[in-house]
Amino acid sequence: MIRIQNLTFAYEADRPPALQALNLVINEGEYIALIGPNGCGKTTLIRHLNALLLPSTGEVWVDDFNTRGAKGLQEIRSRVGMVFQNPDNQIIGMSVEEDVAFGPGNLGLPSGEVRRRVDQALATVGLTGLEKRSPHTLSGGQKQLLAIAGLLAMDPKFIVLDEPTSSLDPAGKRNVLALLQKLQGQGMGIIHVTHNIDEAALADRVLVMDKGELIADGNPADILSRVEWLKSLGLAPPRITELMWQLQQVGEDVDSSIFTIEGAVNEISALLTELRNSTHDYMSRKVGGHV
Amino acid sequence: MYNLGQYVARESPVHNRDPRVKIIAVIALSIIILQVNAIGLLIATGMVIAVTQLARIPLGTLLRTLRPVLPFFFGLFFLYILFTPGRPLPWFPIGPIQISFEGLYLGFLQVGKFLLLVLAASILTMTTPSSEIAIGLERLLRPLKIIGVSSHDVAMMVSLALRFVPTLAAEMNSISEAQLARGANFNPNSMKGKIRAITYLAAPLSINIFRRSDELVDAMEARGYQSGHRTYLRELILTPADYGIIGAIILLLTVMLTWHLFI
Numbered sequence: 001m002i003r004i005q006n007l008t009f010a011y012e013a014d015r016p017p018a019l020q021a022l023n024l025v026i027n028e029g030e031y032i033a034l035i036g037p038n039g040c041g042k043t044t045l046i047r048h049l050n051a052l053l054l055p056s057t058g059e060v061w062v063d064d065f066n067t068r069g070a071k072g073l074q075e076i077r078s079r080v081g082m083v084f085q086n087p088d089n090q091i092i093g094m095s096v097e098e099d100v101a102f103g104p105g106n107l108g109l110p111s112g113e114v115r116r117r118v119d120q121a122l123a124t125v126g127l128t129g130l131e132k133r134s135p136h137t138l139s140g141g142q143k144q145l146l147a148i149a150g151l152l153a154m155d156p157k158f159i160v161l162d163e164p165t166s167s168l169d170p171a172g173k174r175n176v177l178a179l180l181q182k183l184q185g186q187g188m189g190i191i192h193v194t195h196n197i198d199e200a201a202l203a204d205r206v207l208v209m210d211k212g213e214l215i216a217d218g219n220p221a222d223i224l225s226r227v228e229w230l231k232s233l234g235l236a237p238p239r240i241t242e243l244m245w246q247l248q249q250v251g252e253d254v255d256s257s258i259f260t261i262e263g264a265v266n267e268i269s270a271l272l273t274e275l276r277n278s279t280h281d282y283m284s285r286k287v288g289g290h291v
Numbered sequence: 292m293y294n295l296g297q298y299v300a301r302e303s304p305v306h307n308r309d310p311r312v313k314i315i316a317v318i319a320l321s322i323i324i325l326q327v328n329a330i331g332l333l334i335a336t337g338m339v340i341a342v343t344q345l346a347r348i349p350l351g352t353l354l355r356t357l358r359p360v361l362p363f364f365f366g367l368f369f370l371y372i373l374f375t376p377g378r379p380l381p382w383f384p385i386g387p388i389q390i391s392f393e394g395l396y397l398g399f400l401q402v403g404k405f406l407l408l409v410l411a412a413s414i415l416t417m418t419t420p421s422s423e424i425a426i427g428l429e430r431l432l433r434p435l436k437i438i439g440v441s442s443h444d445v446a447m448m449v450s451l452a453l454r455f456v457p458t459l460a461a462e463m464n465s466i467s468e469a470q471l472a473r474g475a476n477f478n479p480n481s482m483k484g485k486i487r488a489i490t491y492l493a494a495p496l497s498i499n500i501f502r503r504s505d506e507l508v509d510a511m512e513a514r515g516y517q518s519g520h521r522t523y524l525r526e527l528i529l530t531p532a533d534y535g536i537i538g539a540i541i542l543l544l545t546v547m548l549t550w551h552l553f554i
Binding site for chain 2: 050052073074077078081082084086088089090091092093094095097098101102103104105106107108109110111114115118134136150151154
């Protein structure tokens, strides 16, 4: 469990704080999407989760370890893994397997155990067979999978990702997102910072930040259906939701808290069936009237 | 892009040796090469060629690593033959140029030594993946702990530097392409054009390096990196054969050096 208590953080003392009096509890096994306009403090917030930044005031606890305590640093960093935006600058090893071995090596595990974890992590992300490859020859999507494998080898409870798909092609994105859902299924907590609202819809909890404050926290259906509110924050609502909302605006009776294609198909076909039935009734009544 | 002394994957007794043995061998060989006279140099050259054959590396591939350093060694050669005093060669002076027997001998000997040093180092890098060199270096430097140097940190620096060579090479290409696309015209055939192109690359490249290293530091810390002790995927274990070879190298080194002292 990660507990954030009254977290305030300022990069410079005389400037307005980047985070203001934030309170948050994150449980294991939760898939959280963190959204918000640029400069709202998303990245600053997640950097507190593994003690890359320390609070100006307030506390951050990872299980029983306070991020301020020097003793728990290794524990915190093995429990909360972090994937950064640019895949190139987080690869340390000269081969795929050595990169994955970097984390367990830092924990000082014996080499037999390091080997076991490396093989297991590579199997989980589906990069088995590329052990000896040089990381710079991998595709962008494979590099992000490699970065995640590097964290899995440290056996984390939470994985924090800062816009992990922003530089990937559609296939790479799909692979990374599928992996995240698989990991959540295994009980891992996922904290996914994203600009892509369709990705946020995959989460079971959405956090919205603006100007250093947490302004909304709830399930995606509630938050992503507030089309006008999202737009006022400079965020784009999911396209499907916006479509439903526009239909609603022209007077159609549809649910605007839908953000999957399947949901929209159901809703629209229900609408069409209703329309067809009423037209049919009308026609048959008209025809009947003439007879 | 030069393919300088890059790893050549082969199954050979040289490739399979513990990296520490190879590093020690190269250091010993370098000391020997710097101390010997012309006959010793020939023997050392013979040894280097023999190891190349053993490693199944074509001689041509090995010699190609010399190409980028040749201009420098030509310059060195001319400095030696022009500025070494001694008995003049019979058909000189031509104009103000005077060449001596000693100069010619010294020129060939010294340049030969340097070329052989480059070759010896190339054999190491061609038969050993850079990650193994880094691990080998870490193990060899462990005694430095008594003067407060962490061998893990040194090995980390070496392997990070090697790791970023291809990344930075790619970055350099994309910067220069971006400049060309915006109409930069550096005549690649003139020395002046080349130098100009380098100065224009230097600033953006170094800014990018600083930005990259900031992100790299975060990524390393996030994965629990701390200065000091860590473990590796592979632990190196010296076989009796490795010990035998190291013993032989040290014996050879001692013999060559003492022999040299007495001649």
